Amino acid sequence: MSMEEAFALAEAEAKLKAALNECQARFDKAKMPDRRNEDWRFGRPHVYAKQLVDTITARDNHNYFERMVICDKGNAATRLTRDDDDLLQTEMLMQTIGSDALLKRHIERFEDGYSLYIEEDTTEVIELVYETRSFCSPSTFIMVAPGVKAEVHIIYSCLEIGNIFAACNIQVAAGAELKVRVQAESDGSDGRCMIITNIQNMGGKVMHLTEYRGLRWAREETVAELYSPGSETKLFSANRLVGDSVLDQHTRQIHHVGGASSDLLYKNVVDDNATAIFAGNIYVAPGAHNTDAYQSNRNMLLSEKATVHSLPGLEILADKVRCSHGSASAPMDDEQLFYLCSRGISRRDAQLLVADGFLADVLNKFHGESQSS
Amino acid sequence: MSLVIKNLYARVKDGATILNGVSLEIPKGEVHAIMGPNGSGKSTLSKVLCGHPDYEVISGTAELDGQDLFAMSVDERSRAGLFLAFQYPVEVPGVSNANFMRAALQARLPKGEELDAVSFYKTMRSTMAQLGMDTKFTARAVNEGFSGGEKKRNDVLQMMMLEPTYAILDETDSGLDVDALRIVSDGVNAMRAPFRSFMIITHYKRLLDYIRPDVVHVLYKGKIVRTAGYELVEQIEENGFDFLKTEA
Numbered sequence: 001m002s003m004e005e006a007f008a009l010a011e012a013e014a015k016l017k018a019a020l021n022e023c024q025a026r027f028d029k030a031k032m033p034d035r036r037n038e039d040w041r042f043g044r045p046h047v048y049a050k051q052l053v054d055t056i057t058a059r060d061n062h063n064y065f066e067r068m069v070i071c072d073k074g075n076a077a078t079r080l081t082r083d084d085d086d087l088l089q090t091e092m093l094m095q096t097i098g099s100d101a102l103l104k105r106h107i108e109r110f111e112d113g114y115s116l117y118i119e120e121d122t123t124e125v126i127e128l129v130y131e132t133r134s135f136c137s138p139s140t141f142i143m144v145a146p147g148v149k150a151e152v153h154i155i156y157s158c159l160e161i162g163n164i165f166a167a168c169n170i171q172v173a174a175g176a177e178l179k180v181r182v183q184a185e186s187d188g189s190d191g192r193c194m195i196i197t198n199i200q201n202m203g204g205k206v207m208h209l210t211e212y213r214g215l216r217w218a219r220e221e222t223v224a225e226l227y228s229p230g231s232e233t234k235l236f237s238a239n240r241l242v243g244d245s246v247l248d249q250h251t252r253q254i255h256h257v258g259g260a261s262s263d264l265l266y267k268n269v270v271d272d273n274a275t276a277i278f279a280g281n282i283y284v285a286p287g288a289h290n291t292d293a294y295q296s297n298r299n300m301l302l303s304e305k306a307t308v309h310s311l312p313g314l315e316i317l318a319d320k321v322r323c324s325h326g327s328a329s330a331p332m333d334d335e336q337l338f339y340l341c342s343r344g345i346s347r348r349d350a351q352l353l354v355a356d357g358f359l360a361d362v363l364n365k366f367h368g369e370s371q372s373s
Numbered sequence: 374m375s376l377v378i379k380n381l382y383a384r385v386k387d388g389a390t391i392l393n394g395v396s397l398e399i400p401k402g403e404v405h406a407i408m409g410p411n412g413s414g415k416s417t418l419s420k421v422l423c424g425h426p427d428y429e430v431i432s433g434t435a436e437l438d439g440q441d442l443f444a445m446s447v448d449e450r451s452r453a454g455l456f457l458a459f460q461y462p463v464e465v466p467g468v469s470n471a472n473f474m475r476a477a478l479q480a481r482l483p484k485g486e487e488l489d490a491v492s493f494y495k496t497m498r499s500t501m502a503q504l505g506m507d508t509k510f511t512a513r514a515v516n517e518g519f520s521g522g523e524k525k526r527n528d529v530l531q532m533m534m535l536e537p538t539y540a541i542l543d544e545t546d547s548g549l550d551v552d553a554l555r556i557v558s559d560g561v562n563a564m565r566a567p568f569r570s571f572m573i574i575t576h577y578k579r580l581l582d583y584i585r586p587d588v589v590h591v592l593y594k595g596k597i598v599r600t601a602g603y604e605l606v607e608q609i610e611e612n613g614f615d616f617l618k619t620e621a
Contacts, residue, residue, distance in 0.1 A: 334426060335463050336463055336464075336465045338425055338447060338463075339459070339462070339463035339465060339515075340465065340468075340473065340476075340477075341424075341446070341447035341448045341451070342423050342447055342448075342450075342451055342456075342457055343448075343451055343473070343477040343480075343531060343535065344448050344451035344452045344477050344480045344481055344535065345448055345476050345477055345480050346448050346480065347446070347447075347448065349476060349480065350448075353465075353468050353472065353473070353476055354465065354467075354468065356467065356468070357465060357466055357467025357468035357514065358466070358467055359467070360467040360468075361466060361467050364467075
């Protein structure tokens, strides 16, 4: 290497290093999402999902299709793991953090997530695992063919200080049955996670469960859209919040047509200084008669400093519907605690038993009563 | 060795005084019946002894084998050997009977020792069979959706599993049909032993015909007003409590 070439290389390396430092500085200054940052208050998952799919499918290149995992009988049990450590640099380029930036990010890096086309019944659970120690922003796309039954387990794992901002788009065809269990977890003290989900039900049955564990901050925006009579969508969530953690859940059940049903049951056990926020809405479009739609948010408070904000809502523009919504937040029942303690179980263990029992109701409904024991 | 209650005064928290100087001694190996009209304080006595948070002791003492009962927490009293079969057993949604019993038995083991799951289920199933309970109740949530009689049987099941040294049965006979009453009584009688005693709270002679008490007490207006043998049960069955009221 000549002297000139060596200088040029050193100069290039210095420039690259400076650029990376600049990115790092921007990243350090970037405001992390929290419940006081209004940019993050109102999400539009159904809009994201539509734009996302439109953009991806309209692309000239066919990476999206090439990367799609086809699940059939020969590929029933799948554990797909993606450890996303190399994404930090792309994430640094985000000047602002907000919904639109997030959408852009998803479109840019759609391939970071998995796309599943489930065309035949699968006998075992399809497991998708996203792990990160930095930033991970995967988009998961699940399409289920008509009449097909399947179960998918998505695990978002924030290792150490890892953050995940995920989008998931689910399309279920007529006669199909899909169970999706979404588990977001952190093994550190600063894990944060945001999951935007859009479920488009075209006449099938969908059961969707979210569980958040050990995260300092988690935000969920779930929109369930029902497009055909006979569509049935059930949304569940079961969480135990401890420390200073915040769980901010926003849901919307949209009945575009009549004769479909949706049900939501979100339960939280809130301990220490933790905060649970729930804002739910059922929308019944004009003319969507014979709609069955329910929504229930239940919270058990284990500490005087625990906080719950619950805002269930209805927006009904059709006449013949059966809709209800409800919310209840209360401390643990003293009689139940006394009963358990009177059998020799310590107060703390009794609290844990009752809390687990409170959430077990949700898990049993999702998994089936057989798991109750 | 006995359960000794001395001059016990207790009230509903921030409310009326219910127990007005109860004194009672139940030695090990004996069955004592507590009878009395409605509102005389029978259930309050049982709850105060077990540490129900709705009640507070004003004065008096209670000792379990020489240990100060009121210095112990609710769970400590249970682990020390006290058991209460509730008048109205509580429903605990989501907690299965099996998990509940496992936790209760695990709490009695030394730290670090694990309950043997196989022998636990074996014991639970055989005890349930003894009480005529379907084994499906192991997986069902504690008392949730149980009939009145099933709840009472479930409490007796817990008693038989936990093997307390002092058991209080608060109107366990209410809600039981004739056959269930016999089965439950057989279970209690099978537990009678020189190292165990029972306090049986009831309104009716029929339970005491199955579980014959050694001593019968009448509680009235928060105080023991008479103590005698089984003949007192027959007297009450025949004449009611009116004659006692004049003595009080």
